[in-house]
Amino acid sequence: MKANVxxxxxxxxASIDPRLYSSFLEHLGRAVYGGIYEPGHPTADEDGFRRDVIDLVRQLDTPYCRYPGGNFVSAYDWQDGIGPRSERPVRLDLAWRTRESNQIGVNEFVDWCKKAKTEPMLAVNLGSRGLDSARNFLEYCNHPGGTYWSDLRRKHGWEAPHNVKLWCLGNEMDGPWQVGHKSAHEYGRLADETAKAMRNFDKSLELVVCGSSHSDMKTYPDWEAEVLNECYDSADYISLHMYFANREKNTLNYLARTTKLDRYITTIGGVIDYIKAKKRSKKTIGISFDEWNVWYHSNQQDKDILAKNEWPDAPHLLEDVYNFEDVLQVGGILNTFIRRSDRVRIACIAQLVNVIAPIMTENNGPAWRQTIYYPFYFASKYGRGSALQLITDAPTYDCDEADDVPYLDASAVLSDDGQTLTFFVVNRHPQNALDLDAQLDGFANARVLEQVEMTHPDLQAVNTARQPETVVPVKVENAKIEDGRLRAALKPQSYSVIRLSV
Known part of the structure; x- marks a missing residue:
């Protein structure tokens, strides 16, 4: 089978915003406690942060990390997580029915970000709290000193301001499950007033307002239109969320769900353009896809834990164990974001450690890379620069999710210095190899630098603490340049990265 490009x-x-490869940590399960923070662990540093986890996060080079939620933020009081640890209250987290010790708060998280070489993307509570709490949180974090909140931060031991520039105004406020759920009009008005107050403090802040929690919400896409109608002038981005599952055990249908993701982005892009025209505005709101990942493997386990109604501390919640099939899906999701980087400027894989995450840990034990770590790693490392348009002609298939789904899923990125062209390629076909034939226009003297491939005979193969390298990338050498064309054999159900010197 041949695939022409x-x-x-x-x-x-578009020029890809590096924040497309951002991440997310929520006070949920073992993401924080037992994930990034475990005093007494053999690798723990002087602040209790696991060095083995920090090393794996640094390799991903994720520019921003969203925190502290997620659903958690909508009933969270940021003041619970500051001051002497011995005086911090233990609270019940209504979102995930667990106990929150508040041993990690905003100051410790910012310290962890510096160690992990990422930047904080903070969320404010617009569910149970509101504008006043948000502006105080901002002043505590960002003002140098000489005021109540900034001097309180200094008293707590953080002399210099955190200078957090990227803020989320609530989380999934369209969802009835959300503490403080609001109508689009209610939320849009609150977001607009909160944004104006925060901009009165610092006009250079970048602010993200809540879009739909997923594209199957009954209020979608009216929610986006009404929210943006209220706060278009004061917002910079609108957030979208989407999770992917293969509950019916149909691989081709599962992998076709990236077409739904593409339609989601297209639809909200149209809503943005409509409100922009209605407002006679010169500004174009961007999309912050600040929650995305595969999530379904742990659903029954999660139900069993929460059904006990025990309010546990840092339980094993949402600990999806990813398989090779999920590598193909995550590769396709990232390709979609690259191809739609004109719209999607920020994206956050949800989440970073233990909770539906590319990195897993054992308490007092090892940390390791899940299968999906690798496509995210390659996209983050080589997917920065300019996304190029691709014209593709490849065999297609029909399924429940969509018709005419191409077996070839590809994106291409030209590095900022114009010296390297990288293709990210998924062959979805279950039996047949694809012979890739890519015509390279404007790329004289191209040569192959590297070809990396991920494939496995068992779609259900996983990485574990005892066998952490069951599914890993390998270098291959079948790609070649002939007469200005890139030719490569793509194995059935494979993910490939092909880098060219141009």
Missing amino acids: IVHRDFQV
Whole structure:
């Protein structure tokens, strides 16, 4: 089977915002306690942070990390997580029915971000709290000193301001499950007033307002239109969330769900353009896809834990163990974000450690890379620069999710210095290899630098603490340049990265 591609150096989609490869940590399960923070662990540093986890996060080079939620933030009082640890209250977290010790708060999280070489993307509570709490939180974090809140931060031991520039105004406020759930009008008004108050403190802040929790919400896409109608002038981004599952055990249907993701982005892009025209605005709101991942493997386990109604501390919640099939899905999701990087400027894999995450840990034990770590790693490392338009002609299939789904899923990125062209390629076909034939226009003297491939005979193969390298990338050498064309054999159900010097 043959897959034809045409790519031209000058036909660019957009300059990719590096924040497309951001991450997310919520006070949920073992994401924080037992994930990034475990005093007494053999690798713990002087602040109790696991060095083995920090090393794995650094390799991902994730520019921003969203915190502290997620559903958790909508009933969270940020003041519970500051001051002497011995005086911090233990609270019941209504979102995940667990106990929160508040041993990690905003100051410790910012310290962890510096160690992990990432930046904080903070969320404010617009569910149970509101504008006043948000502006105080901002002043505590960002003001140098000489005021009540900034001097309180200094008293707590953080002399210099945190200078957090990226803020989320609530989380999934369209969802009836959310503490403080609001109508689109109610939320839009609150977000607008909160944004204006925060901008009165610092006009350079970037603010993200809540879009739909997923594209099957009954209020979608009216929610986005009404919210943006209220706060278009004061917002910079609107957030979208989407999770992927293969409960019916149909691989081709599962992998086709990236077409739904693409439609989601297209639809909200249209809503943004409509409100922009209605407002006669010159500004274009971007999309912050600040929750995305595969999530379904742990659903029954999660139900069993929560059904006990025991309010546990840092339980094993949402600990999906990812398989090789999920590598193909995550590779396709990232390809979609690259191809739609004109719209999607920020994206956060949800989450980073233990909770539906590329990194797993054992308490007092090892940390290891899950299968999905690798496509995220390659996209983050080589997917920065300019996304190029691809014209593709490949065999297709029909399924319940969509018709005419191409077996080839591909994106291409030209590095900022114009010296390297990287293809990220998924072959969805279960039996047949694809012979990739890519016409390289404007890329004279191209040569293959590297070809990396991920494949496995068992779609259900996973990495574990005892066998952490069951599913890993390997270098192969079948890609070649002939007459200005890239040719490569793509194995059935494979994920490939092909880098060219151009």
